[in-house]
Amino acid sequence: MRPFRIAKANARRLPALGAAFFLALGLFAPQAHAAPAPTPQGKPTAPTAKPAAPHAIPVPKSPDTPRDARPLASDARAKANAPTAGSTVGTNAKAPRQLAANACDVSAFTGNSGAALVQQVKAAGLDCVNTLFTLTGDNARAAFNEAQMVSVANALRDASAAYPGDDSTSAGQLVLFLRAGYYVQWNNKDVVGPYGTALQTAVRGALDGFFAAPHSKDVTEANGATLAEAVTLIDSAQENARYTGVVKRLLDGYSSAWTGSMAAAVANTETVIERGFDLPDFVGALQADPSFATSMAGFVTRNASQLTGSDPVTSIGIQIGNLVAKDALRAQGRPIVKDLVNRYPLVGNTGPLTMNLLWFAENKDSGNCSYYGTCDVPAKLVPLVLTVDHTCNANLRIRAQDMTAQQLADTCTSLVNQDAYFHKVVKDGGPVANDNNTSLEVVVFDDYYNYSLYAWEMYKIAVDNGGMYEEGDPAKAGNQARFIAHEASWLRPQFQIWNLNHEYTHYLDGRYDFYGDFDAGMTTPTIWWVEGLAEYISYSYRGVHYDDAVAQAGKGTYALSTLFDSTYANADSTRIYNWGYLAVRYMLQSHPQDVDALLAKYRVGDWNGARTLLKSTIGTAYDADFAAWLKQCAADNCGSLPASQAPLCTAADSRQFDKNCRRDGAAATTGNYSYSFLYLPAGVQQLTITTSGGTGNADLYYNGGAWATTGSYQAKSTNSGNGETLTIANPPSGWVYFSLYGQQGFGGVTVTTTYN
Template sequence: MRPFRISKAQARRVPALGAAFFVALGLFAPQSFAAPAGQASAATPPATKAAAPRAIPVPKSPEATTGGRPLAAEDDAKAATPKAAATTTPTRAAKQFSAAAAGSTCDLSAFTNASGSALVANVKAASLDCLNTLYPLTGTDAGKVFGEAKMVAVADALRTNAAAYPGDNSASTGQLVQFLRAGYYVQWYHSDVVGQYGPTLQTSIRGALDAFFAAPHSTDVTQANGETLSEAVTLIDSAQENARYTAPVKRLLGDYTTSWPKSMTDAVANTKTVIEDGFDQPAYIAALQADPGFATTMSSFVTRNASLINGGDMVTSIGILIGNLVAHDELKAQGRPIIKDLVTRFPLVGATAPLTMNLVWFTENKDKGNCSVYGLCDLPTRLPPLVLTNERTCNANLRVRAQEMTAQQLADTCTSLINEDALFHKVIQDNGAIPGDVNTNLEVVVFDDYYEYSLYAGAMYGIAVDNGGMYEEGNPTKAGNQARFIAHEASWLRPDFQIWNLNHEYTHYLDGRYNMYGDFDAGMVTPTIWWVEGIAEYISYSYRNVRNADAITEAGKKTYKLSELFDTVYDQTPDANVNSNRVYRWGYLAVRYMLQSHPDDVKAVLAKYRTGDWNGARTLLKSTIGTSYDADFASWLTACAADNCGTLPPVQTAPLCTLPDTRQFDKNCRRDNAAATTGNYSYSFLYLPAGVKSLTITSAGGAGNADLYYNGGSWATNSSYLAKSANQGNGESLTITNPPAGWVYFSLYAQQGFSGATVTTTYTTS
């Protein structure tokens, strides 16, 4: 993902790679990534909440919302455009009206060739089914049907018609409304052919809507009236007259009860668009400022109808919009007490969570620094135990906290990470953690799906959520620092269970601990992204034994030279699709090629990275290597595109020890999966013949922090030893010259509980 290693103190976090581009690029291998937007705030900000992270336009989770604000469940992102007629059920509007002109045909020429009263007659005679087919019009036909003069004629006809509106569609009022809605919709998208709508139409549409909402029968609580009323409410927004008609909207919200017929309920639901889009209009803000009763009516609508709240209902959708009050200075005084009441009244979890947590989002992002006003300053500590109700400690260094995971899923996740750890060390062949790096403990937080992640992760951890997850490294040199990967289940892959980006992100944790000196900022002094993202992709795909089809496809294109990939940075191009390809797919290819073809060069570069010698590493890549591998890389790409990408050179490891006592070693052998809990030992011994000149004992891999002790002829402990190696992590090595013949003893002491370590012994004789 991107900035994967970030200083928590400086509030830089790594948004995990998502899959916003899986449609455009065919990406659906579950290791892709994304970016920020929003932060929590407080009158006295809690220590766990920091300034907003850097926003980077990289790929997102398939379900990520634009802007990162969680919406009502089942809701879509805010639509600032006129709303089209239903497209999933084209005949919906026709079926709504009991008096529609059933059976009439739809002749486009009736609208393109007619004007004035003739056009009005044709519109009134058409079925609503027919009128719904006008929304997709483009080109010449769009201009001929919806020019301003024709819209004025129909709007004037609606004004006359509405004056005697009977409360049903017997006078074809619905057809006039539907034509006008279609016209505004088409003109919004195709003003180049329809032309601009000006003051003349505005005067006419206001006259039409004034007349309709003034008609006594427009307030009838009947199914017949609701069928027309619901479309007229939407027409308010289509015509962008939201500010002028706050009174009818307020009336609907104030009068609504759960006994209303469906069509009247639809009319209330349609006020959502009018209210939501209205907040973008200065005149609307002025109207609400002049009438504080509108805000209290919205609040009362929510509290009176709380029994309807299930997360995806109209009460939730409309209630969320109350948050917009604090987004405008003129309305903050109205909004603050209302929002405080709602977030106090309704639970933060369960069916009311979409309502309360969206309102929390508004307080954090639109009224920053005032969490005490709402009683929300303690959310970072209050929410986790309410939301993350499942937990498993994998080992002393790894814990998973989850919203909804079974015991088996938790166990499998632990196994996946622990085994990946072993592969990482086998590939990298490191000698332990970077000196001074104390990020020995990782917490993996898993929300049930992207929506739940979007609801809670921002308030809990102060991160942006318009992405696929976030890895927070924090300060790797600070004792007690908590590294954390905040993730969500890839719900779109169900019934298969998968945590989005899990293995890729875990590689970032390991890479930051064992390869990259310091924090994120330190590693970004020179371009290191080819390695940072490339190794994460390589380990993830290799561990999961998944063919990286997208990278192999890219190989055939030969878009980049290897020397160019050493220059890769985030935001390399303004095109996020192109940059995502270069960072992840081409990063994978560059790292795979270098590991397979030039492992010694990789070791040399990593030796520089591990000490923070970024300029030295840059010199190796750009001067020592330079363009010398470009031709070979191009040949390798050709082979890789044909599915012959090669394999890593074999890692030279000692064979497994075969002696029956699992504590006993021999001349040149290893034992895997050594482990001990904090404060305890993994004891070992071996028999040395006379004449041994040099004995080497090493430990590597796994998780935790084991120190190696050697004590000659008696058991080795941290208080009784002849030699020791006490690096951070499990990478330890001792070489004993001229050891005595006979039994010798050594042990791994768990400075912090460890597991998965490999211990190897070798010796030479004269």
């Protein structure tokens, strides 16, 4: 997936997914079948140096990824710029409805002004006023031009003088009308017209009067309904700085006894605080009054029992982090953030608060982890968050937040079986030179929210995506390839790791097809292959019909020669993924010899040579044929896909085979053997043994009733490399034997047996 780093302000989320491994071949046979034992494969060498900073390939987010109620400081999209829409309390706590015929006559607000408008607003129900948030065009201008807003604001000022603590004088309708006006004007400035000092003066008078009214301080449901809307109006009018005292009063007074609309009034202060930090006057007000910061801190510590992650205490507490984001307030914020991050656990109900505050400390006050006492947090988080630690084999490990034994087993099987399928497609000769990524760690968070909350800190990656594969520097000793992923929670109860097989292909492609690290492979345009192959393997291996790509084929948008030029910068997701798949599938099926030649150059880092092959040697020669193939593909006749590889053999002895099964990772040094055997029932007409993949040069020997060697065999296949096949007609029943001989030391070879 496209590598990038979040650069824009407030973009704070981070992600990943990828995988790779080899299966070690077991070396112990039953006593009855004892054979000369090959030298055991060595275990991976322990890291001798700190891994280099990884080069990461992010996964696209699914459009079905649900939004979580819990906030993320790293989510720039969670912070809207427009005034809040619709009522936020009571029966009106819902999105504004469209105006209903005979239920709310818009002309009552657009056809009146001055005292007549005020009377109509007061007479309307709150539900009716709530629908005004949807006004546009001429109605928006007639209802909410500045003169109309000034009339209603002055009416609220007058009503506030005798505010009784409930809506009997229609103060709630007046507040909600003003909120609707600011919202509509923000989104339709060219129609409604500008708001100036006249409205500012009027709304300040209205809010001053309301918050000064004795009954505006009543802790009652009746008062809370209007109070909550008035708090939101502070932000709608961008008077955040003027009313810091009101916000502080609510934070200091709040307790668990405040429920319903009173709790909503306090919750609404979060918007006033968060958006206030974007206003210089608000920052200046907090700088002049340090007690505001201590009120925020006290609000959190007094009400810590309410922390769940999706509660107002968490949301408001997170805003404390903005203190360290502002130079003028950093001295106030540092000790508070330090205390809270170390006071509460990093996981569980308090995790959203502590991790979000930690985000501010690390991203807005970077280089001070010693002060905050957080330098060791990444290492501490791994066992706290990833409580599942499962080893598939010596080269594949899964660290997960929450996976069942069956889910772990299925994931291991999916990755292990994909390995042989990949090698069958690309026909590699083993890892490229200097690639030491012999093991893969797959990290699986429970859902996208947890991925976003923790992965940025644990792995120092961007998380505004659907996962990320970190290749790192494959030539560096101790480098750990890692695929950081999350479950596709929107598919539950079905279990799926988002983009698992696509990202695993990136690991395999990087190890067997691309010399050097990811950046080296981006020297020339290679994205048509990198992403196209990942899509091709993922869909064909899983046997899933690629509906989107077939639909694109019918459009005939791109020539093949154009797709060879695709980059992450010049192409959208449709061209990168759908059309990358189509280009790779066409080339693999129609011009495999050109693919072989291309990969030969990629595997040695001859990027310019590969580019010449694509743009000069091939050039536009295949464009017409590709266009014809696209038409066939659009009719769902795209050609044959490679057959799925046989499943792994299940016998306890790793040298024992059975009908239609395979083993990966066969190895032996030069002049030595990897011995195998299987039991054939009576009546077998044909036995086929094939080898593929891996490194070195392994020759295949078969013997009917005894161990197969170069000096004792009935059939052999001795091609260069590891692509060997033997077909034995009418083999005897009972135990038969075959072996791989190391003409040159070999490893990572896949061996498959089938019979009928």
